[in-house]
Amino acid sequence: MKVGLFIPCYVDQFYPQVAKATLQLLRKFDCDVEYPTNQACCGQPMANAGFQNRARAAHRSFEKNFDRFDYVVSPSGSCVLYVRDHHPPHISAEEPAGSADLSERTWELCEFLTDVVGVESTGATCSRRVGLHQSCHGLRGLRLGAGSERQLQAENKVRSLLEMVDGITLVDLDRPDECCGFGGTFAVTEEAVSVRMGTDRLADHLSHRAEIITGTDMSCLMHLEGLARRRSESVSFRHVAEILNGDV
């Protein structure tokens, strides 16, 4: 199966180690992965700000880069949710990838590992106390888990994968899935509330003695990390892919 690796623009620029971990992890599970080097952004930053009309070029570029793959996989729940929900419907004319709409062939890393690859063990070890930040778009958008609001018994795919890491301690949180306050442009247009939400999340993890805060979206972690570094907190921030890949 041919997998196209979609790396969000800010991950490409600021967190190459997350992209590398994703690439290596997928290869470990025998995926034929390729990173199309002419990719850019999914279009979400403009669209979430109200300018979906300014995201068209990004949509087209995404399509051009990824249409030839059986699957597109990305270490970002937020970007994948955007592609799923808001990219215009597009069925490829090409075989063999053309059976389903490109947006339906686009997967967040953890759901891909769970639902498509069927991962049962990771071989990774991590002897640290880890706090899982449940990014909203993955949790409530892609339904990677049930979420505390809905009265459902559903497996949390991210948590289940992390539990396959030897020696890991996942800390309990007072508010297991409250938003961190990143929210794209919200982080700057509603700076005061965004910072409050972030410091509250951070405090929850720290009060439960998390040494590492992980998640499915570097955007949330970038926000939390920015707050933590300014406050000289010693906690570190790693994407789920890095932990599953045994980088931690």
Next chain:
Amino acid sequence: MNSRDQILSRVGQHRYDSPLPDLPSFDPPEGSVIDAFGRAVETTAGKYVNCYADEVAAHIGRIHSRADRIASTTGLVNGTVDLRDDSGSQVVGSIELFVCMAELGVAENGAVWITDSRLRSRAALFATQHLAVVVRRDSIVWNMHDAYRRITINKEGFGVFVCGPSKTADIEQSLVIGAHGPRSLTVFAIE
């Protein structure tokens, strides 16, 4: 065009079809529905007494030993206030304890359904300082769906589900029992 026709015509421009779902029915959990009702009444800060009909008066005498002005619309308890359909607010406002029958009880929440014919005065139910309601055990249903199947809401001009004594949490979310209505509720489940 008057406002009525204007509103109806504007609303009528946006009609669409969407099916009306069938009404649901959900089974009660394991265990006694009567016991569940009792527990629910207590959860809503009400008192629950499971007894025979002829014991109600004695229980009330004990629980509300200091109540002088008692209005009762049930033969199970003798009132001291003569409450009529046309009782003025002076009478209604002086009631310390009001006793009435409920047509039905709901186990999932501890609510009782009371209508005009059991009230004599609608205001009395809310103006009284304390309230005691008697419900027959065989008229206790599991949930609200069952309740609505059993009652006819427009059989009388007024009907109310009462679920606990009057309460408020409007000051810093602190629960205070006895906001404007009754300061206590006792529910009797009788044979």
Next chain:
Amino acid sequence: MSSAVVESDTEFVALPVIHHARAAAAFTSDAARTDWHDESLWLVRKKRDVAAAAVPEWEELRALASAVKEHTLGRLDEYLVQFEKNATENGVHVHWAADADEHNRIVAQILRERGARRLVKSKSMLTEECGLNGHLEADGVEVVDTDLGERIIQLAGDTPSHIVMPAIHYKKEEIGTLFNRTMGTQEGSADPQYLTEAARADLRKRFFAADASLTGVNFAVAETGGFVVCTNEGNADLGVHLAPIHIASMGIEKLIPRADDLGIFLRLLARSATGQPLTVYSSHFHAPTPGREIHLVLVDNGRSEQLGREAFAAGLKCIRCGACMNTCPVYRRSGGHSYGSTIPGPIGSILAPNRDMKKYRELPYASTLCGSCTDVCPVMIDIHEQLYAWRQEETRAGVQPPFKRLSMLFAGMFLGRPRLYRLGARLMRFALSRLPRSAIYNRWNAWGRERELPQLPEESFRDWYVRTGGTSE
């Protein structure tokens, strides 16, 4: 209490724009109070979770409630006519109000014709929306809000900051001071039990002296012509049953088809709102007692127009439980007044732009689109998706501020075209690696006020991939 920052905007017509972000910044500047507000509401959210978890069919109930409302809105004209016919036959006087002003005139006229000077009111967000109190007071009517929270608001000359707990933004000490000044309670006393008792005694006199009462409506049943009012305090019923005239104001979207549908909605409403299994009183009104009157005012005030907006009509399913406010991480940290609309929070942010898209253009942005509101909503309104849709709608309607339009034009160009993206990224890397810290963390850098920017790695992922073919470590 601070109200939303309102200032005139000169870009188009000079209409006031509600600046949520500014009001929110003012709110959060008191960190301890923000904590307290957040915790108070989070507690209610947790109570709701416990109540919902106790109902095994919770998610099924949500779907049913949503479907019933969806169905009803699709043939609202039919149900309105059926309701009117049945209510009239029951002896209820039915009035129709196209807008807020007509609603207020109808209520004023009912009172004037009967010489009613003293009105006791229970909580009704609709009358807040219509600005009824001011209208009646100008007519010489003494209006007394009787819900404890609303009474606090009225005595303080304030507006509600929450639709279920209107005075949630007040501390008990502030209420103690307010009651001391207005009702002569003991100075320094802030005990909720004592303060509630004082309000009870004060309001009881007013209940017994009232000439008329006014309530809102939670549900109206088309097949019986009756309506249901849900309260905890007993104030609505005390008012209604003591005064000879009962006026009930309802938005036209409150209808449901069948009596038995109430089972679905009443099971959801209180559990969602406060975590109670049912409100203390769920009063079903069909006919007045002999010699008394019930007037019911059906209010449109923009609702029929909203019904015609495909993407936003579902907002009319709202049963006003407030669960979306209690769960909203933004609302909890910015306070209800920061929204500057009668109904605050997530639901307010999708309702208000229906009324005035320009004035409320910031509200759809007062959200991270985290989606918690949608998942707690007992009638499954797609709240966060509508917030997203309103943002697009604002762009289409041309009410976005010019700076945003310009920046998004550039963002779209750079992020959508791979070559420009790489060029832009290179420039950024160059700038971030060479500029002194003071130039990067300048006063226009809202990110950097409280946060560090991410550390710049030596090379981007793409550069590494191109250099190594994606194979070397």
